[in-house]
Amino acid sequence: xxxxxxxxxxxxxxxxxxxxxxxxxxxxxxxxxxxxxxxxxxxxxxxxxxxxxxxxxxxxxxxxxxxxxxxxxxxxxxxxxxxxxxxxxxxxxxxxxxxxxxxxxxxxxxxxxxxxxxxxxxxxxxxxxxxxxxxxxxxxxxxxxxxxxxxxxxxxxxxxxxxxxxxxxxxxxxxxxxxxxxxxxxxxxxxxxxxxxxxxxxxxxxxxxxxxxxxxxxxxxxxxxxxxxxxxxxxxxxxxxxxxxxxxxxxxxxxxxxxxxxxxxxxxxxxxxxxxxxxxxxxxxxxxxxxxxxxxxxxxxxxxxxxxxxxxxxxxxxxxxxxxxxxxxxxxxx
Amino acid sequence: xxxxxxxxxxxxxxxxxxxxxxxxxxxxxxxxxxxxxxxxxxxxxxxxxxxxxxxxxxxxxxxxxxxxxxxxxxxxxxxxxxxxxxxxxxxxxxxxxxxxxxxxxxxxxxxxxxxxxxxxxxxxxxxxxxxxxxxxxxxxxxxxxxxxxxxxxxxxxxxxxxxxxxxxxxxxxxxxxxxxxxxxxxxxxxxxxxxxxxxxxxxxxxxxxxxxxxxxxxxxxxxxxxxxxxxxxxxxxxxxxxxxxxxxxxxxxxxxxxxxxxxxxxxxxxxxxxxxxxxxxxxxxxxxxxxxxxxxxxxxxxxxxxxxxxxxxxxxxxxxxxxxxxxxxxxxxx
Numbered sequence: 296x297x298x299x300x301x302x303x304x305x306x307x308x309x310x311x312x313x314x315x316x317x318x319x320x321x322x323x324x325x326x327x328x329x330x331x332x333x334x335x336x337x338x339x340x341x342x343x344x345x346x347x348x349x350x351x352x353x354x355x356x357x358x359x360x361x362x363x364x365x366x367x368x369x370x371x372x373x374x375x376x377x378x379x380x381x382x383x384x385x386x387x388x389x390x391x392x393x394x395x396x397x398x399x400x401x402x403x404x405x406x407x408x409x410x411x412x413x414x415x416x417x418x419x420x421x422x423x424x425x426x427x428x429x430x431x432x433x434x435x436x437x438x439x440x441x442x443x444x445x446x447x448x449x450x451x452x453x454x455x456x457x458x459x460x461x462x463x464x465x466x467x468x469x470x471x472x473x474x475x476x477x478x479x480x481x482x483x484x485x486x487x488x489x490x491x492x493x494x495x496x497x498x499x500x501x502x503x504x505x506x507x508x509x510x511x512x513x514x515x516x517x518x519x520x521x522x523x524x525x526x527x528x529x530x531x532x533x534x535x536x537x538x539x540x541x542x543x544x545x546x547x548x549x550x551x552x553x554x555x556x557x558x559x560x561x562x563x564x565x566x567x568x569x570x571x572x573x574x575x576x577x578x579x580x581x582x583x584x585x586x587x588x589x590x591x592x593x594x595x596x597x598x599x600x601x602x603x604x605x606x607x608x609x610x611x612x613x614x615x616x617x618x619x620x621x622x623x624x625x626x627x628x629x
Numbered sequence: 630x631x632x633x634x635x636x637x638x639x640x641x642x643x644x645x646x647x648x649x650x651x652x653x654x655x656x657x658x659x660x661x662x663x664x665x666x667x668x669x670x671x672x673x674x675x676x677x678x679x680x681x682x683x684x685x686x687x688x689x690x691x692x693x694x695x696x697x698x699x700x701x702x703x704x705x706x707x708x709x710x711x712x713x714x715x716x717x718x719x720x721x722x723x724x725x726x727x728x729x730x731x732x733x734x735x736x737x738x739x740x741x742x743x744x745x746x747x748x749x750x751x752x753x754x755x756x757x758x759x760x761x762x763x764x765x766x767x768x769x770x771x772x773x774x775x776x777x778x779x780x781x782x783x784x785x786x787x788x789x790x791x792x793x794x795x796x797x798x799x800x801x802x803x804x805x806x807x808x809x810x811x812x813x814x815x816x817x818x819x820x821x822x823x824x825x826x827x828x829x830x831x832x833x834x835x836x837x838x839x840x841x842x843x844x845x846x847x848x849x850x851x852x853x854x855x856x857x858x859x860x861x862x863x864x865x866x867x868x869x870x871x872x873x874x875x876x877x878x879x880x881x882x883x884x885x886x887x888x889x890x891x892x893x894x895x896x897x898x899x900x901x902x903x904x905x906x907x908x909x910x911x912x913x914x915x916x917x918x919x920x921x922x923x924x925x926x927x928x929x930x931x932x933x934x935x936x937x938x939x940x941x942x943x944x945x946x947x948x949x950x951x952x953x954x955x956x957x958x959x960x961x962x963x
Contacts, residue, residue, distance in 0.1 A: 453919060453945075454933040455789025463939060575925065585787060587921075589945035589961060591909065591937045599788040603925045605797060611787075611923035613955045621947045625957055627923060 300366075300394050303327050304423040306334065307366040307396070311348065311430050314340040316482055320560055322434040324348035327366040328356055335360055344377040350384055364392040368427040370420075371395075371411065372404035382410045392417045396427035400438040432628070433561045436581055442551040443562040445580040446483065447571050448476065449598045451587055456595030457568055462495040467588045471619035474505065476565075479584070481506025483563035485532075485554060489514045489570035499525045500565070509563060512554065514539070514546075514570065532557070543569075547577040572601040575609065583611060583627040586619075634700070634728055637661050638757040640668065641700040641730070645682065645764050648674040650816050654894055656768040658682035661700040662690055669694055678711040684718055698726040702761040704754075705729075705745065706738040716744045726751045730761035734772040766962070767895045770915055776885035777896040779914040780817065781905050782810065783932045785921055790929030791902055796829040801922045805953035808839065810899075813918070815840025817897035819866075819888060823848045823904035833859045834899070843897060846888065848873070848880075848904065866891070877903075881911040906935040909943070917945060917961040920953075 310325030318340040326348040328336040338352030346354065349371050356363075371381035371393070385393070393416055399405045408418045428435055433444035450468045451457055458464035466473065480486055481502035486509040488500065493513060501508045511531035513520070518535055520527075538553070539546040554562060564574060574580045585598075603609060611627035618624075644659030652674045660682040662670040672685030680688065683705050690697075705715035705727070719727070727750055733739045742752045762769055767778035784802045785791055792798035800807065814820055815836035820843040822834065827847060835842045845865035847854070852869055854861075872887070873880040888896060898908060908914045919932075937943060945961035952958075 451789075452939075453789065453917075454931055455785075455787065459939050467939060572927075583787075587959070589943065589947070590939060590941070591933045591935070591943060592939055593906075593933060593935045593937055595939075597788055597931075599925045599927060601925065601927045603927055605786075605793050605801060605924060605926055605929075607924070609923065609925060611955060613923070613952060613957060616950055616952070616957065618947060618950070621945060621961075623947060623950065623957075623959055625921070627955075 299332070300419075300422045303329055303334070303364075303366045304368070304394060304396055305426070306337075307368050308423060308426055308430065310337050310339045311368045311427070317342045319343060320558070321347075322369055322431040324367065324369045326352040326368070328352050328360070329364045329366065330360045330362070335363065347372065347378060347381050349381045350378070353384055353389070356389070361388055362391040363389055364394060365390050366394045366422075368396045368430070370397065370399040370405065371407040372399060373407040373410050374404050376403070380407070382407045385411060385414075385416070387414045387416050390416050392419070394422050395420050396422055396424045400435065402438075432581065437555070437560045442555045442579065443484065443559045444582070445551070445574060446479075446561065446563045446582040446584060447574055447580050448479065448563060448565050449571060449583070449585045450476075451585060451598050452590045452592050452595065453587055454591050455598050456592040457566060457598045458596045459592055460594045460596065462491075462596070464496065467590060468586045468622050469588065469620050472586050472588070472622040472624065474503075475617070475619060475624065476586075477503040477505040480509050480563060483509045483561045484559045485510040485512050485561070486563045486565060487512040487514070487550075487570070488565050489567050490516055490519055491569065492565070492567045493520060493524050493526060497525050499528075501529070510559065512550075512562070514550075543573040544577040547573055547579050551579060568596055568598050568600060572599050575599060575603065576601040581629055582614075585625050585627075587623045587625070589621045633666070634753075634756045637663055637668070637698075637700040638702070638728060638730055639760070640671075641702050642757060642760055642764065644671050644673045645702045645761070648682075651676045653677060654892070655681075656703055656765040658701065658703045660686040660702070662686050662694070663698045663700065664694045664696075669697065681706065681712060681715050683715045684712070687718055687723070690723070695722055696725040697723055698728060699724050700728045700756075702730045702764070704731065704733040704739065705741040706733060707741040707744050708737050710737070714741075716741045719745060719748075719750070721748045721750050724750050726753070728756050729754050730756055731758045734769065736772075766915065771889070771894045776889045776913070777818065777893045778916070779885070779908060780813075780895065780897045780916040780918060781908055781914050782813065782897060782899050783905060783917070783919045784810075785919060785932050786924045786926050786929065787921055788925050789932050790926040791900060791932045792930045793926055794928050794930065796825075796930070798830065801924060802920045802956050803922065803954050806920050806922070806956040806958065808837075809951070809953060809958065810920075811837040811839040814843050814897060817843045817895045819844040819846050819893045819895070820897045820899060821846040821848070821884075821904070822899050823901050824850055824853055825903065826899070826901040827854060827858050827860060831859050833862075835863070844893065846884075846896070848884075877907040878911040881907055881913050885913060902930055902932050902934060906933050909933060909937065910935040915963055916948075919959050919961075921957045921959070923955045
């Protein structure tokens with residue numbers, strides 16, 4: 296791997312970051328075409344059904360260039376999906392070399408490298424792969440771990456309470472925080488809450504018009520829900536004792552396994568404290584988004600009642616800090 | 630108040646901000662001298678015992694200027710302390726006008742305006758007074774409320790616990806957070822903790838070499854301390870049932886009243902949860918500094934067990950957010 300490879304792959308990563316959530320369920324990919332140490336074209340994944348990054352870059356390329364190097368953050372796909380395979384569009388006259396950050400782990404799309412090598416193009420892998428992975432955390436988690444990317448969302452007082460003792464929790468956070476939460480919902484495939492949250496808050500769990508609505512997933516242990524609750528207007532996936540067992544940590548695995556089969560790439564869990572705690576204790580989560588409102592509840596319900604202690608490293612890295620009025624949102628990645 | 634007054638007073642405020650903690654117990658003051666719509670000199674409070682802001686600016690002023698306007702963030706002092714009164718140095722040939730942001734509320738130093746007016750200098754007040762007050766929150770709180778400026782400091786898990794159930798709290802936060810805490814100690818007149826914290830943690834409560842050590846103040850209800858604890862190496866002020874009563878909120882007032890008499894301008898309270906809670910419930914605090922470490926304790930001691938609830942506005946405004954590794958520190962002002 297030479298210095299130039301790193302330089303151009305970082306450009307391709309910047310290109311990938313231009314892709315928005317509209318590419319979903321495809322990953323965000325960036326491509327750079329280099330001829331004699333100059334960038335001669337760029338591209339990134341277009342809206343789902345549109346061009347992939349390589350195709351986008353190739354379409355913009357002046358036909359006069361021969362023997363270029365293509366830098367792409369994800370292995371070119373080899374399958375006919377919404378578009379033709381990228382591998383058929385990459386020819387061995389225009390391209391002499393292809394440098395790839397990460398292999399495509401979607402089994403349907405992989406094997407592109409092999410096909411390109413057969414055409415006589417020199418293919419290298421692994422340049423800036425860690426940086427390129429970060430752009431598609433949900434995609435990689437889904438295909439590698441065979442479960443949705445799990446985001447835990449908590450709205451808390453400064454002392455870790457998510458509600459009064461009697462369940463009252465409207466509203467801990469302010470309107471701007473809640474709007475940012477609605478946007479986040481629109482940005483996830485599915486949203487989940489536990490039984491108690493539905494019984495006490497009767498939420499709609501929609502994006503409140505901020506974007507598309509996520510698929511609703513609910514837990515109904517003891518079949519306590521009447522099916523007249525708001526969530527039932529949206530044909531939710533319901534997990535009850537028909538599928539789940541006694542052990543909450545096993546249940547987490549069952550739920551995630553089922554949702555993987557439903558092609559849910561990202562799951563946003565909004566509570567309550569028990570559901571959040573089970574996911575934390577099972578270690579099956581990827582991101583924690585916590586809103587701290589400038590409030591205190593002396594006698595309330597804690598956001599966490601699991602078995603972790605002071606010496607447990609739960610491996611949370613601060614990814615982002617946002618301020619909504621006097622609410623603070625901290626996003627942790629693992 | 631004209632537009633220029635605001636412009637120049639904002640410059641004086643910037644000047645005041647150049648003063649460091651070494652001016653203590655004096656307030657941080659800035660001064661600007663203007664001649665024919667040009668700034669011709671600037672000054673700010675020097676180390677305690679050194680020049681006040683006006684004197685600093687006047688010493689730098691070219692003697693050729695006559696009929697200037699002096700902008701100063703705090704009323705020039707009229708008393709002989711470590712230095713001569715500022716009012717004697719301000720003459721009515723060099724200065725035609727003086728514009729002041731805030732009156733000096735230190736009874737020993739006030740009345741400067743009157744003396745200056747008598748000299749025939751036109752004195753105006755109240756320009757940008759709110760902005761100028763913010764630089765000297767401790768000073769104004771001390772003289773106006775006749776109690777120390779109270780800073781509550783909490784080191785918490787994400788779910789609001791400050792220790793395990795058995796009291797274990799070493800270490801929730803990381804080394805960089807703890808160092809920032811030691812610096813904060815060096816920047817306060819006094820530090821206070823409750824009995825339980827001393828019994829369980831036996832802290833030294835020093836600045837650990839980061840600056841001067843604060844005066845140690847401890848609560849010893851029930852006279853449970855043996856006087857062999859580390860804090861007794863530093864001649865602490867001890868509050869016990871000899872002075873305090875049954876009602877913790879009254880005790881807060883008694884403590885603050887006594888510390889005011891001891892000229893403690895700022896009090897840094899490091900816990901534990903009970904002491905913090907009493908100060909919150911008494912409403913006698915000015916700043917809350919909370920460190921969130923990326924940890925969770927399922928069964929632990931909460932940072933707050935008072936009587937506030939979800940609908941109580943405790944009037945906390947985010948002033949600053951800092952990141953120490955994966956610890957987050959939020960500073961709230963009231």
